[in-house]
Amino acid sequence: MTDPAPVRELGPADRPAVDRMISLAFGGRSPRTEPEPFPAGVTALGIDGPEGDLAASLLLREDAIALGAGSVRCGGIAGLSVHPGHRGQGHFGALLREALARSTARGDAFSMLYPSHQGIYRRLGYQTVAQxxxxxxxxxxxxxxxxxxxxRISPVLAADMPALRALYLAMAxxxxxxxxxxxxxxxxxxxxAAPWNAVIVRDGTSAPRGYLSxxxxxxxxxGTGLEVFDLxxxxxxxLEALLSWLGSWSTVVSSALVRTRTEDPLLDVLPGAGLRPDPRTVPLVMMRLLDTAAALEARTAPPGLEGEVHLEVEDAAVPEGVCRAAGVRAVRVRSGRVEVLPAGSSPLPRTRLDVHAAALLLAGGRTLAEARRLGLRADADPAAEAFLDTLLAGPRPSVLDFF
Structure with missing residues (x-):
């Protein structure tokens, strides 16, 4: 196998070829035939074949995610595909490594993608954290x-959108x-844009209390004829008011397809037992730790937690310098603030994680013991384990948008 051609940033003239590649790989779309810029917030990367045709491409998104009552930048990976005639030449790994390097350089703490299976992503340091x-x-x-x-429930108008965003962010x-x-x-x-619609629920003072899109x-x-994006x-x-409104559709549709969070209060409100998983393939949620310090310092520490530990992350999945995950650091919590400092020589409680355990734990909602049960490396002194389990506690990762 020869070394793959260099990765380059794609422009408007490449858009039809990227569309054809994605259509060939995933189906379900009509490729563009004319040049068109990629959306703002999306960087397209590609590798050319020896004849000048596009051999592989991916889309790197600029996203931000909620994390530990704070937020971090996150690089979303979409449309990663290799033309069938160019498979087995290293294009997949070369593209993904370049995307990881670019994402790290611009300050992203994580990379995120939604594959149907783990495959090569795991070999490059990605860990399944949810579904x-x-x-x-x-x-x-x-x-x-x-x-x-x-x-009372009413249709959402343009003037209601700031209220919907505030409700969404409070939940997120x-x-x-x-x-x-x-x-x-x-x-x-x-x-x-259509076909999106929504209703909003307000109380007697007209204060917004929830919405359903x-x-x-x-x-x-x-028999589903409705797709519910947010509830x-x-x-x-x-929630009961919104579900009652949703039930009013039963005269024309028998079921609705509903997205939920991992630990969604909606599941406790539903009165019946007929809810069943979507039988189609449901994507995994995989995350790759890019910057350990950024992922930790974004969090708000739980009340009462104080202390300092040494944290070592091992990352042999990508060449040194691609990401900022690996290394030994001191993690200090004071007055609700998390600081990540250079490791000193003091004998602090110590934790050692491989990059998969680090992604699983820093995404939230898992303990070191759970990481070990998955076969991941998560070695710790008892004091360090208790400290990190408390710091990283919270709901397991959820996803309502996927790409």
């Missing part, structure tokens, strides 16, 4: 939900790994 959760919800199950009469910051939906990829606070679709899996309520009463 996209989609359920088929029979709308008959929602009949008879009692609702608070002081709550209680989670780990949800996209914050900001920056050029998510535009302004205007109404999203959805699209009417062709009847699909299990966000500040409390149980708001």
């Amino acid at each position: 996209v959760r989609r359920y088929v919800l029979p709308l008959a199950d929602l009949q008879g939900i009692r609702t608070d009469p002081s709550l 910051h209680r989670e780990n790994a949800l996209l914050l939906r900001e920056g050029p990829l998510f535009g302004d606070d205007g109404l999203p 959805y699209a009417r679709t062709a009847d699909g899996v299990g 966000v309520g500040e409390d149980r009463a708001a």
